Amino acid sequence: MAAHRKPRNSPLGGQAARTAATLALASAATATLFEGSGQAEPRLTPAQVKAKVDRLYQEAEAATEKYNGAKEKVDEARGALDRLRDEAARRTARLNTARDALGSTAAAQYRSGGLDPAVQLALTSDPDEYLARAALAEKAGERQATAITSVRRELTGIAQLRAGSTERLTQLRGHEAELRRQKTAVQGKLDEARTLLARLTAEERARYEAAATGSGRGGDGSGGFADAAGARADRAGEARGPVAAPNGRAAQAISFARNQLGKPYVWGATGPSGYDCSGLTQAAWRSAGVSLPRTTYTQINAGQRVSRSELAPGDLVFFYSGISHVGLYIGGGQMIHAPRPGAPIRVAPIDEMPFAGATRVV
Template sequence: MPVAHADPEPSTKELRSKALKLADELEKLTEQYNGMKVKLAQSQRAAKVAADNAERQEKSLRSVREKVSTLAANSYMQGGTDPTVSFVASQNPQSVLDQAATLNYFAKQDSTKVLALMQAMQAAERSRKSAESRATQVKQLRSQLDAQRKKVGETYEKVRGKLVKRDPTQLAKLPVVGTGKAAQALRAAMSKIGRPYVWGAAGPSSFDCSGLTMWAYKQVGINLPHYTGSQWNAGTHVSRSQLQPGDLVFFYSDLHHMGMYVGDDKMLHAPRTGDVVRIAPMAGRPFAGGVRVA
């Protein structure tokens, strides 16, 4: 009976190559997702404009119907059962308006304004339905992209975790995925790895812990106070399991130290006097909580 052999573990080089490819794919999917969000907003605005237009046309038509009702009443008194009566009496005038006989009747009566309004209302209704259909399609595509993006993201995190476990120095070399402001701020902060800790400094060449996060977020247009206690209240609080790259992480009951979450339970921070900006494990310090600024 043949003995089954487990597949050999990928080398560090192979893991890094796979991680970089996944990161690139994730960036592309994220941009496509962001593009779909923009298109969805545009489609929803178009649907609203079309709906508002249809409503305006309906209101205009109702005002004209009041005038036409006189004609209908006279026709009825004379024993007529023309389409005008059907139009005025119907609870669903659109169904009557869609009939060619009605259009022909009003045309023969030279009711130019009514005819134009009927046609405009029909066009507005078609436009509304088309816009709503487009918005629904874009929403479905966005959901599909989001599911695909999350799947690739989970795979990337697993590969990155294996790589970092084997070689912790790789964490600083891998790209920060994402196009949101938190990811952009983290990328900015990562560019300062190796810069010295200086008490009260907030860049660009030296930092203390809250000065580093303040400087990083300032690069993406978000102003944070130069104080850990204030930054603690600068966003939405998240648990350790919910942390995403770029989130602020705080330590100790008095919040006297903080950093930026990088991933794999590690953070980027400016540790202390005599040290430099670097990536370090979060373990070893009492975790107080996380804050999502963007």
């Protein structure tokens, strides 16, 4: 009679086996995923880092100008709201004065008993005196009617001021929300640029910073950033010396800008310790007694448009399709501008960025 062997139980039988197989497949997929993601971000060359960082700085500057515009609207709305509130306070004071006067008149009438004028005339021992008093009372009544009209007018005015204040407050909150959005956008772009720059070696970073500060120029694709020919062109442009400004105001604006050379670019700043690009041009022309708008996209419309061939010292020169950068032309193909974070205010050729237009301040 054949012996029946009892089958051995597998240590991973049934559901346990299926679970183990699932875990193994998941592990293999995860490993493949990690390997793929590790290969998805190859190390960027220094030239690629520079290109990305330059783009981020340009985007940050565009966001900075939107921030500046939003801040200008916040300041305007807050100023208008404060003026409305001040006027409401003045009108409230006048209203209280008129109400006090009405209260005094009403109290006096109550104390007199409010007798009918005919009865008062019949009871008086001196009709002539009564008639004189009646004339005064009539004038007092006219004054009282005027006071009532004044009260009504002040009430109406205060109601209108309150409605205006509510509208201005709503506008203010909207502008403040936009201000926060643009601030976040600027800071995000700058943080991303700093992260990319941190990937460079110390030598690569030094070359990039040298280019940013004006002692070198853009990359050649081989890992270096200095361009000797470009640097020589910059020095030659500066060697030509300043070109005479067409008038005293332009000369003063240029003189002011020259005195800011070496100061840092600070986004959203209008001086005196640092500036962004439009903050510098605004401050320069303010020193000459001319009030410019705050942002690049409003400054370009603040004067007479001129072509590149017509440029004269003191003109505002604008760059990029979005009009996101501005400099102060000083002649000889050169400008003074606040380039970007990490790059101080300096003299630079106007052909180092895409030219978008120019405006002559008049």
